[in-house]
Amino acid sequence: MPVALDDHHRALADSVSGLARRHAPTEKTREGFDELATGKRPDIWDHLVRQGLHAMHLPEEHGGADGGLLDLAVVAEQLGRALVPGPWLPTVLTGAILTTLGPEGGAEGPVRQMLGRFGEGATGAAVTTGGLVASPDGDGWVVTGTSGPVLGLPGADEVIVRADRDSGMPLWFRLSPDVGDVDVADGIDLTRAIGRLRLDRRVVEPGRLLPTPDPDRLDLVFNTLLAAEAAGVAGWALDAAVEHVRNRVQFGRPVGSFQAVQHKAAMMLVRTELACAAAWDAARAENQAADQRRLAAAQAALTALPSGIDVALECVTLLGGIGFTWEHDAHLYWRRALSIASVAGAEDRWAYRLGEAALAGSRDFSFVDAHALPELRAEVAAVLDEVAELPDDALRSDGWAPARGGARRARLAEAGLVAPHYPAPYGRGAGPEEQAVIADMFAERALEQPTTVIGEWVLPTLLVHGTEEQQKRFVGPTLRSEIVWCQLFSEPGAGSDLAGLTTRARKVDGGWVLAGQKVWNSMAHEADWGVCLARTDPDAPRHEGISYFLVDMRSPGLDVRPLRQATGHAEFNEVFLDDVFVPDACLVSDPGEGWRLAITTLSNERLSMGAQLSHGSALRVRELVESGACAADRDDVLRVLGRSTGREMALAALNLRSVLGRMSGLDVGSEISVQKVFSAIAQREGSRALVSLLGPAGATLDGGHTIDHIGLPAVLFGGGTIEIQLNVLARRVLELPR
Structure with missing residues (x-):
């Protein structure tokens, strides 16, 4: 799933992707490596300017579209995926810094002048890497030193600079048009210019001084766009690797059929999704409080940028020797990932900064306004206030089982607040927004939302596949915590291979007789009922002939034995079924439908866990x-x-x-x-x-x-x-x- 989520951003992503394919194919980029290193603009730059993609974040009065950081992140991801060369990233980073400052010095102030220049298509760079020292000199300053490597500095039309002062406060200024001495460096990324700024007592007049940017906003802008580009790099690398292993044949089989290769590709998918999520989360923090920007910026650097490197390297390893050649594009993406991660700063530094921020607060992942759905808020608040006045008479367990019964739980179940996403009469049919508001109301009162534990996985299966009688018999009592469930799926000889189960169910008058052994059953020693998979047709294929039963855990012939784990605790069990009778009314759906039902149960389990x-x-x-x-x-x-x-x-x-x-x-x-x-x-x-x-x-x-x-x-x-x-x-x- 890309950074873009809504229709507007998906359309923007498609447009940018198409533009990159037409005007910046990698074979054309390869032809210009030497010129790109000196800061020469690639042909696609003019097309980016004509489409307004260089200025979408700038104010309208300066030729921009008043867009936000998320707009830029969507574009950065697609340009990274296409390995678009040139100054787009350093230019928009510089412009984005300026938009946080506000105009200074009236209509002719340096901020307004530069914003106007960027709107017209000027390129830019921001020298923030340290190494420059500013000293007072009359009304102005003199700056001396050599900066660290700066993306986009060679060939930049507009440059803003950060220099250190003795006071500890930085000095920010606009560099004069001749820019000073720029030492072009040999960049690891062959598609972009990078260089160091060298100043020898360069005089900075008062008219070139800039306000000091908010450091949290500065970090957020830099890390969001770098993270989005890393997500794009990872996305390309994943696609390239998967396409290769699908078609490459070794030992008479597609390489992608080998489990080791499949697992490596799947982990690439996981890391790519993480990179996208981190970049997206940072972008959405743009208008949030300073503590939220601080957390999100550090998280983007710590998660997305290493993921870009890892996925690009794994792409090379899955491509094999062909991926380690100069002619293949894989190393160009790997170089891009290494470059942007490096300019962001040391990974350990961001880990430390995120740790500091985590001591002071936590990231807000709510997605509804505090005043959204006022009628629902009022209704839920009234129920929760009423619940608080009821006696706390539930019977608590020493293990993982939920507290049993009680007046409070009964009232919450009656109000549809135990599982509000369930349909009436068991829940409220609440969608994501309603569920979020209800969660907010519990949190405001420091109340823990109720859970049915294993029931969280069982009840959805009954609501989809169970009979009306089964739903009436089990759903309400479970929500009131009068029934506690366990799951009887795994077996000693078929742990994760559920289709390999050997527990048998034999048809008899009025029901079925179950015989077999289950293992690693959480809460089986406390449960009233269990959901059990058993084979009803031994001659059917592995995933067929399995049925889904509801088993009374007090049934004759059922023996629950606690398993003591390495921790010394006994939270799991093994369960022996010695001709346990299960009535027909406790078979869910038809015989042989158990595998389909198990998928519903396991899907709910995985989402919860x-x-x-x-x-x-x-x-x-x-x-x-x-x-x-x-x-x-x-x-x-x-x-x-x-x-x-x-x-x-x-x-x-x-x-x-x-x-x-x-x-x-x-x-x-x-x-x-x-x-x-x-x-x-x-x-x-x-x-x-x-x-x-x-x-x-x-x-x-x-x-x-x-x-x-x-x-x-x-x-x-x-x-x-x-x-x-x-x-x-x-x-x-x-x-x-x-």
Whole structure:
């Protein structure tokens, strides 16, 4: 799914893509490497100017379209995907900085002058890399030093410069037209000019001084556009690699049919989606508060830019020797990814800055206005206030099961607030906006939204495939928490291979008799009912002849035995079914329809599990920072916090894009498996990083952090392993051959 979500931005993306194909094919770009390095404008520049793509973010009075950062991000992604050469990125970055300053010095002020020049098609560069020092000289300043490498500096028509002062406050100014001495550098990206600015006591008159930009806005603009371009690079690399492995034949088979290749391609998809989500999230922060801009800017640098490099490199490895030749375009995209990640600054620096920002606040991923749907808000508020006055008489569990019954839960179920997205009479038929408002109302009162746990996956299956009698019997009581569910799918010899199950169901008068063994069943020792897959036709193909049963967990012949895990806890079980009778009324749909029903259940499971982090969370790291109970230096801890926060923000951005994509009519089916894969990876990496901070304390049970790490298999196995999800992405989304 690209950065663009709505119709307007998708149309813009298509237009830019077509323009790039017509006027900047890579074979033409290759012919101009030497001239591009000196700052000569490529032929496509005039076409970009005629289309207004160089100035879409500028005010209308200066020839722009008053567009926002998201408009620029959509264009940057497409130009990155097409490897469009030349000064577009440094030019729009410079212009975007100026738009945050406002006019200075009246109609002839330097800001207005430069904005007018950019509107007419001038190119630009912003020297922000350090190395220049400003000293007072009468009414003005003198600047001396050599800057770091700056994209677009050779050949730029307009240049703005940041120099350091003794006071610690930077001096910003417009460089005079002769620009000073520019040393052209040999850039890693062969499609763009890059150079260093060298000044020897250059005098800066007062009329050339610029206001100091807001550093948070500056970071946001830079990192958003760099991240969007990285997403475009990743998108091209993914497409190129997938096309190659679909068609390349080795050992008599398409390369893409080998599982190792499929998993690598699927991980490229995951990283590409992350890059898009990070760039999009940064762009939407443009008009948000400073703390939100700070978080989003750091996240874009920390997630999207490394993803661009990784996906480009994986493209080369999947292309094999052909991808490592000068003639193939893969290395040009890899070079682009390396270049933009480098100019953004050190990755560890952004991890530290995100860690600092995470101590002060968290990213807001709400997508409805605080005053949206006032009638719904008032209605829900009244119910929640009423619930608060009721007795808290639910029976709490020592395990994962939800608290049972109680007056509060009954009132929430009656009001359709336990699962508001369910249809009436069980829910409110709430769409994404209504669900978000209801969630806001719970959050305002510091109330946790109720959950049915395993029921979150079972009830949607019953609502789609169950009979009216089954729905009446099970849905309402489950929402009131009078019924607790478990899932009887996995078996000792067929863990993630559900189609390989051997539990049998034999037809008898009035029902079925089930015989077999299930394993890794969460909450089976506390559950009232279980959903069970059993084979009703042993002669049918693997994915056929399976049926979906509702099993009373108190049935004769059913034996639940707790499994003690490596953590020492017993949260899972193995379940033995010794001729357990299940009445016909507890068969869901028709015999042999179980696999289709299981897909519904598992889809709900994966969506739920992909939206939360339980191991190695940023909250745990933040608590460690605040307590000081770790062996690592504070800076190291903040970097770990930054990376943990970045992973959680990336996942939340994926989730939000999925919701908004559905609202815009996009097909976002791959998002569920992408979220599940990344959720598992994020928890594995976050938990391991947390343990690395503990030192000797990690050898004890203090704080539970090491046990939290040992409990990782619960999420690495549950709902389908990372490898199973990669299979799904490779075969169903990327359509690689089997």
